[in-house]
Amino acid sequence: MASGAQRVVLITGCSSGIGLRIAVLLAKDEQRRYHVIATMRNLQKKKELVEAAGEALGNTLTLQALDVCSDDSVKQCISSVKDRHIDILINNAGVGLLGPLESISVERMKTVFDTNFFGTVRMIKEVMPDMKKRRAGHIIVMSSVMGMQGVVFNDIYAASKFAIEGFCESMAVQLLKFNVKMSLIEPGPVHTEFEAKMMDELAEMEFSGADQDTVRYFKDVYVPSSCDIFEAMGQTPEYIAKCTQKVIESRSPRFRNLTNSLYTPIVAMKYADETGGLSVHAFYNLLFNFGSLMHVAMAVLKCLTCSCLRRRTVSPD
Numbered sequence: 001m002a003s004g005a006q007r008v009v010l011i012t013g014c015s016s017g018i019g020l021r022i023a024v025l026l027a028k029d030e031q032r033r034y035h036v037i038a039t040m041r042n043l044q045k046k047k048e049l050v051e052a053a054g055e056a057l058g059n060t061l062t063l064q065a066l067d068v069c070s071d072d073s074v075k076q077c078i079s080s081v082k083d084r085h086i087d088i089l090i091n092n093a094g095v096g097l098l099g100p101l102e103s104i105s106v107e108r109m110k111t112v113f114d115t116n117f118f119g120t121v122r123m124i125k126e127v128m129p130d131m132k133k134r135r136a137g138h139i140i141v142m143s144s145v146m147g148m149q150g151v152v153f154n155d156i157y158a159a160s161k162f163a164i165e166g167f168c169e170s171m172a173v174q175l176l177k178f179n180v181k182m183s184l185i186e187p188g189p190v191h192t193e194f195e196a197k198m199m200d201e202l203a204e205m206e207f208s209g210a211d212q213d214t215v216r217y218f219k220d221v222y223v224p225s226s227c228d229i230f231e232a233m234g235q236t237p238e239y240i241a242k243c244t245q246k247v248i249e250s251r252s253p254r255f256r257n258l259t260n261s262l263y264t265p266i267v268a269m270k271y272a273d274e275t276g277g278l279s280v281h282a283f284y285n286l287l288f289n290f291g292s293l294m295h296v297a298m299a300v301l302k303c304l305t306c307s308c309l310r311r312r313t314v315s316p317d
């Protein structure tokens, strides 16, 4: 149980990746400032977290079942928290979806929205009223750079993250009136099971409904470029966890927190031209005209992202 001085942090999606790393980092805080309620939809997947948490389990970390797609599960979990008191809610649970639109069923798309968008909405709807009453709290949402800039063949995933951005941007204004803070973490590619799960799904994909050219652009142009980007730009879940801790501990946390300075020019380009033409054409050229030069493009990007751009991102130090 949390001691009075500890801040209660509830995190969704802690069976792997970023959620797991945030849970462990906060639970192992040397000053024991946090009591972490690490949740996952399937407690049979607790092994990795239990091993990583070590002695923190049962002390500064407790485990709970929570499926963000189930109203009952969300209500049950939050009601089980002492006095429903959560200081920091970290909405991390999420799923990816990749591939030609023609090959993806609407049912599958709805699952992505139910997890990434409505899952976050369900959590906030349940936790926010108590935070508002207490005039205190911090809501963190693991969004994505794809919540700010769409990426070809990630149409539905990007849309689900854009939905989150619009929702949070709107909520943040009301919440400010109640002294409740809202922060978005905006990672680029991160090496977690997210990547592997999407590759597994791709291996199974039959591409029914998609024409040959589209399948070719996807498999032979997008997928190799995307792998290059993951290799060149990928961050670790531990790094994202440290960035998140920094946001939590900031006296005046920013609303948007990019973690990867290599994405700053992409976001800047979007805001530099409100017609959207610059971004669409730049992405088209990067992918279809300079795809074979992706390694060079990445090296140039790395040089360009000098310290002045890094200052605009959140970093642990």
Ligand SMILES: NC(=O)C1=CN([C@@H]2O[C@H](COP(=O)(O)OP(=O)(O)OC[C@H]3O[C@@H](n4cnc5c(N)ncnc54)[C@H](OP(=O)(O)O)[C@@H]3O)[C@@H](O)[C@H]2O)C=CC1
Pocket: 012, 013, 014, 015, 016, 017, 018, 019, 040, 041, 042, 045, 066, 067, 068, 069, 092, 093, 094, 095, 096, 115, 119, 142, 143, 144, 145, 186, 187, 188, 189, 190, 191, 192, 193, 194, 195, 197, 237
């Ligand atoms: N990896 C990346 O490149 C990036 C990831 N993100 C975002 O970061 C977040 C974490 O992803 P990441 O750690 O990378 O990926 P992982 O796949 O490693 O982790 C995702 C977590 O979400 C959980 N989850 C999925 N559906 C539900 C559900 N219905 N209820 C509760 N938990 C659920 C998974 O549980 P289970 O094991 O049961 O499936 C898992 O614990 C996501 O929101 C993702 O969109 C943002 C930018 C980049």
Ligand SMILES: CC1=C(/C=C/C(C)=C/C=C/C(C)=C/C=O)C(C)(C)CCC1
Pocket: 143, 144, 145, 146, 151, 152, 187, 188, 189, 190, 222, 225, 226, 229, 230, 283, 286, 287
């Ligand atoms: C930047 C960029 C590309 C890919 C970006 C990718 C692959 C981003 C992945 C982000 C993730 C995984 C976010 C998760 O939320 C392309 C289209 C290959 C070419 C043009 C430039």
